[in-house]
Amino acid sequence: MTDATTRPPTAAVNDLSIGVLMLDTHFRRLPGDIGNGRTWRFPVQFRVVRGADPAAIVxxxxxxxxxxxxxxxxxxxxxxxxxxxxxxxxxxxxxxxxCAALPVPVATSSLLQAPLIEAMLPAGQQVGILTFAAEALSAQHLAAVGVRPDTPIAGLPPDTLFRSVYGNRGGVSDFAELEREAVAAAQALVHRHPNVGAILCECTNLPPHSAAIAAATGRPVFDIIGFVEWFGHAISPPGFR
Structure with a gap:
């Protein structure tokens, strides 16, 4: 017979697939951003890690x-x-x-997709990374998740609205301007590296613009939202009977 001292602990909330560890930010998160609840087709739970702002992490x-x-x-x-x-x-x-500290699967970064994307591309093509800050994305970041060190990388320029808003430095989230800047950075990536056959968005603020990036570059675009939907699908597979 079990009592209150021997019963296994139960979750406070049921039917949650994914938990999102959030940076400590103050900007508006657009639909399509990882931190906008309307982005998701399944229930997610958020926790803000206080003090972990973009400057501290990036x-x-x-x-x-x-x-x-x-x-x-x-x-x-x-x-x-x-x-x-x-x-x-x-x-x-x-x-x-x-991964070593937690009892559930962990997907810290969209960059984890890079080896899989490259395995799908035609011979001679590479994945290219579109990042928030190219100057900060180091060989250590790539090695930590199995990304080839010669992977082409392009970032948003430091003087863009995108870097100001999502760097927590202020500015209004003007969707049209943010999208223009994101598309321009992606176009620069494929112009400098014509062998880039797919674009991988490192930044979790880029997915609202993935469709525009794909249309402008003619490349498939992979981002954190598609990755986490795949992750969540595996955790809670749909039934078909």
């Missing part, structure tokens, strides 16, 4: 926030989520550490 030392990220993930798992992702592709640096 240009700083994300490993200094490992324990707060672990604690936030554990809280999400206690609520019932069965997989963890994050709101910043630069957290690829913590992929192995979070």
């Amino acid at each position: 240009h700083g030392r994300p490993e200094e926030f490992l324990q707060p990220f672990i604690a936030a993930a554990q809280d999400l798992i206690a609520c019932g989520v069965r997989g963890i992702t994050t709101s910043c592709g630069f957290l690829a640096l913590l992929q192995k550490e979070l």
Whole structure:
């Protein structure tokens, strides 16, 4: 006979597939962004890691926030989520550490898709990475999630509205201007590297513009939203009977 002291713990919320570890940001998140609840076709749960703002993670030392990220993930798992992702592709640096610390699958970064994408491309083509800040995306980030070191990379220029808004430095989320800048950066990537056969968006703020990027470049575009939908599908597969 079980009693209150021997019963296994139960989740606080049921039927949650994915928990999202959020950076500490203050900008508006558009539909299609990982942090907008309207983006998702299944229930997700969010936790903000206080102090982990874009400057600290993109240009700083994300490993200094490992324990707060672990604690936030554990809280999400206690609520019932069965997989963890994050709101910043630069957290690829913590992929192995979070997997080692947590009892559920972890997908820190869209960059994890790169080897799979390259396996699907025609001979002679490569995946190209479109990132928030090319100067900050290092060989260590790529190695942490198995991305080839010679992978072409392009970023948003530092003086763009995109970098200002999503870097938490202010500015109005003007969708048309943000999309123009994202498309221009993608076009520059394929212009410099014509052998890029697919574009992989590192930044979780880029998915609202994935359709426009695909239309402008003629390449398939992979992003965090499609990745997490695939991840969530595996955690809670649909029934067909």
